Amino acid sequence: MEIAISVKNISKSYRLYKAPPDKLKEILNPFGRKYHQEFRALNDVSFEIKKGESVGIVGRNGSGKSTLLKLICGVLQPTSGEVSVQGRVSALLELGAGFNQEYTGRQNVYMNGALRGLTKEQVDEKLESILDFADIGDFIDQSVKTYSSGMYVRLAFSCAVNVEPDILIVDEALSVGDIRFKHKCFRKIESFREAGKTVLMVTHDIGSVKSFCDNAIWINNGKIEQIGKADAVVRDYSSFMNYGLVSKGSVALKDTKAQRGNEVSLVQRGNEASFDADIPWEEVSHSSSFGDGGAIIKRVAFYGKDDFKKIAILEGGESVVFSLDIEVKEALDMPIVACRLDNKYGMHIFGVSNLTVGEELRPLNAGERVVVNIEFVFPKLGNGHYVIAAAIANGTNQAHVQQHFVHEAYIVQVINPSVAAKMGHCIVLEQTWISLMDSK
Amino acid sequence: MPLSNRVGAGEAMKQDFRIFLDFSRRLWTNRFMLKMMTDRELKAQYVGSLFGLAWAVINPLALMAVYGIVFGYFFKTKPDPSSGTQSYMLYLVCGLIPWQFFAQTVTSCADALTKNSNLIKKAVDFPSEILPVVTVFSSVISHLIGVAVLLILTVIFNGSLSPWTLVIFVYIFFIVVLTVGLGWILSSLSVYLKDLKQVLGLVIMAGFFFTPIFYPASRIPAAVLWIFKLNPMFHVVEGYRLTMLAGRPPVVNGLIYLAVVSVVTFAMGGIFFRRLKPGFAEVL
Structure with missing residues (x-):
């Protein structure tokens, strides 16, 4: 090559x-x-x-x-x-090509062409496709200093790609x-x-x-x-x-061919290590929180169910675990442990707790330190960043007191290569069919 | 050791020569851009203003009126007896027009790069060396209009035009070569030295008084005349007057001196610019 x-x-x-x-x-x-x-x-x-x-x-x-x-x-x-x-290089550096502020859009197109060694005739030929792509209408004959930043970059990008670099x-x-x-x-x-x-x-x-x-x-x-x-x-x-962490096992690689796989961290996990030690914990003390303080969520973790590898980006469809490390200060007779996922607009996408699962947790004693694991299959969601909140409360679904609620306990990003995930929708459907039939 | 030194110097000169050749070639390959930018510069200067191109005519006439009243009428300065005209106004304007051309071109060349920092910083492979050239070319057009006014005035005052008048195009050619060279030096220097513009203003002002424009060269004390003659514009002004007003052939020595100074400045300017060019994007 x-x-x-x-x-x-x-x-x-x-x-x-x-x-x-x-x-x-x-x-x-x-x-x-x-x-x-x-x-x-x-x-x-x-x-x-x-x-x-x-x-x-x-x-x-x-x-x-x-x-x-x-x-x-x-x-x-x-x-x-x-x-x-x-x-031949064509570049858009720092929001826009080298345009002359005083020139009109059209004059800049010609100058840009000239910069890349095109003659006037060659630019004439490409002009239509450039204007078409930029789609800024009559502004093409105004000086570019009057352009909005969007119009500016449209024209710049259009120039850059249409000169066949x-x-x-x-x-x-x-x-x-x-x-x-x-x-x-x-x-x-x-x-x-x-x-x-x-x-x-x-x-x-x-x-x-x-x-x-x-x-x-x-x-x-x-x-x-x-x-x-x-x-x-x-x-x-x-x-x-x-x-602010470089995941373990990450090294600066000079060699393009060398790649890191999951096996690296699997090897690092000792077989004798306790279950708890395998969980890739994150401190939550930096996140904003509230609650009565009967129990404190010290750490959380979000990781793959099978590989115990911390998840920062996922596609959807994976089996995942959200773990909470809780220090119990006062005895809680009917504890509720939950996590909730919000999108970037603060919309609640889903929540999981022992109530939704229908399982009762045993009462917790003061001074205890427990780990609660919430397992689920991560749904297929639209691409973007999501925030996971973690909470521990005491009581029933109708009447409970928040002991500790951590707003941004964990941030995760969904990147799903499928077209549907890029459309800006909340949910990505998996099994869909479309058919076309002749109507008589 | 001295031998190897000399070889080194020879190599450096060869390299400079190659730079110079490459530079001249790039001017040619960028001719379309050169033309376009010059067109645009001219339009920017004259289109959109109320009187448009008329300013290219009004400016020299207004200058002639002001200087003519002060020096001709108040101070009673007389033109050289040998200059071929009795009209001080015509005598004055014949020196003033080429000087203005030179002074304005050099002054705006100093700005050529700093004004276009956007292009230099962001456009890939932007041939920044054409910027001072564009400035020179667009002032040549204005100057040609000034020269046309001058020719009309000569016909009005003198009654006829001498065939030697054509020689001024040779002078114009060399001023262009000279100012492009100076433009390269000044524009690239002013990227690094912001104070250059101030100094340049002073030098241009002094140049106006030390070039025989509003007084005849015969008034210069003979002992220091040779110093005045080092100034290439001395020969330009002298040449314009001799050929246009007196209808006589130009002073050959002066013309040769101008030609040599211009070509050397051009070559040095090119090499100078080329050497400083890599740092422009960073400093601007």
Whole structure:
């Protein structure tokens, strides 16, 4: 396979000055005294992207993603190391291509074409499809400074994809487009992939990395934290972002081929270890909570029923366990233990408790420490983030007193590659049929 | 050791030459963009304003009126007896128009990159070297309009035009070469040195007084004349007047000096720009 982008040991540092005059002082200082502090935006980063591959770059704000893209585009020069790119690059850097603010949309289209080495005639030919795709109507003859950010990115994206690049680089640009335009863009990116072109995108939308990228690179503090199959990288990145933890067994891999599987953590679990020790507990003390305090939920865990592996992302349909580690302060004669899943709008999707299951828990004694496991099959839900709340109460369904209710005990993300999950619906139906019949 | 040093210097010069060649080639490959941006710059300057292109005519006339009243009427400055015209106004405007062209072009070139930071930072492979060239080209068009006004005035005051007038296009060519070179140097420097614009303003102001524009070169003390002649614009102003007003051939030495300075500045400017270019996106 041909290599499209090769990055070898690149580093990029910026000089930071406390005040502008320091820069001048440094230039003029006869003893070469340094007034700057070095900031390393990227530190010894290497990877290769093959032709036809589509790669997502993830990482939190300020981790060096955009700097990396700019180095690949040649807009910035690396402090050390080498970047080589094979083929014509088209890029949307930092919300929009290099448009001239004073020019009209149309003039910018021509300039953009000229930038990519097209003649006026060639741009003329493509103009219709560019305008069609951007779909901004009469605004095309207004100067782009009057554009909304959405219109701006529509035109920029349209220009970038319609000049037939070999490599498309998209930096976070699509986040300002509306949902319709996003879909249009993703369809375009999809057709790019099918045409065997290379796509490189930076995004905070984990779902699109999972669905559009073969591989992913996770950059943290200017270094590659992980590189490999998109699913695996996204899973670990997401748990890092949600909990500030790198899941156990995660190592920075330089080798694209090396991949981590479930067996890694299975090996790590000792056979002799007690049941409780296997549960991937999370502290909940940081979450907001309320209650009488007769019992305190110390930790919770959400994991696969069979592999005991902590779940940050799931598809739906898995057998899962939600565990609560409870410290009992006062005796509770009719304890109720529950968890509830809310979507990002705060809508209650489902709840499970010993009442819904129809099982009575034994009374709890003061000073006891217990673990309650709630097992269920996770339903097929629409893609997005979900919050799981955990609670312990005492009483009956009609009359009970909350002892401890933790609002955001656990955050989990559903990413289901099926089309139905991407439609923004709450529930994804599994067995559906559609038939067409002739009416007489 | 000295030998290897010399080889090194030779290599560096070869490399500079290659940079220069590559640079000139890129100007050619980007000609469509150059044309488009120049069109657009001109339109921005003149379209949309009330009088449009008329400003290109009004400006030199207004300048002529102001300077003419102050220096011709108040100070009673007289043109060179050899200049071929008795009209101080015509004499003045003949020096003023090429100077204004030079001064304005150089001043706006210094801004060319900082004004377009968006393109430099975000467009892949943007040939930023064309930005000062665009500025120069669009001022040439304005200058040609000024020259047309000048020709009409010459016909009105002198009654006829000399065939030597055509030589001013040679001068225009070299001013363009010179200002593109200066434009490259100034625009790339001003990315790093914000104070450059202030300094440039002072230099241009001084240049106006130290170039024989509103006074004849014969008023310059002979002892320091050679210093004045280092200024390439000295020869341009002299050349415009000789060919256009006096209808005489240009001073060959002056023209050769201008040509050499222009071409050297152009080449040095190109190399200079090329060397500073990699850092633009970071600093802007």
